[in-house]
Amino acid sequence: MEEHKLTTLAGSLLRQARKEKKITGKELAKLMGISQQQISRYENGITPLTLDLLYRFLSVLDQDCLIFMQKIFNEYHKNSRVKGHALLAPPSLSQYLKHFIKDKNSTSFKVYTHSKDN
Numbered sequence: 001m002e003e004h005k006l007t008t009l010a011g012s013l014l015r016q017a018r019k020e021k022k023i024t025g026k027e028l029a030k031l032m033g034i035s036q037q038q039i040s041r042y043e044n045g046i047t048p049l050t051l052d053l054l055y056r057f058l059s060v061l062d063q064d065c066l067i068f069m070q071k072i073f074n075e076y077h078k079n080s081r082v083k084g085h086a087l088l089a090p091p092s093l094s095q096y097l098k099h100f101i102k103d104k105n106s107t108s109f110k111v112y113t114h115s116k117d118n
Contacts, residue, residue, distance in 0.1 A: 008045030009072050010054065015043040017061045017068070031060050
């Protein structure tokens, strides 16, 4: 499903990072304080990752957060099939998040500001 593509990509890239580090799922589970089955669910994209949990994973695996996120974006955009739209990887995380939220909600993204008059 397209709506879970980012979750699946993130999990797949986490598995790749874990294997590059030569850590088993069981060992990673112990380091993270969660079950090996839960590691498998994250890596297979079955259970979505929170930003906090993703940060913990990346810290344990000695991965740079921005580089990891850019890998996800690059894969997502490389494999996306949107009619009539050329997809380019956004240059910054904040721009990507705006793009992602807009796509998720199917509405325009609005930036709210707080003025001193309120």
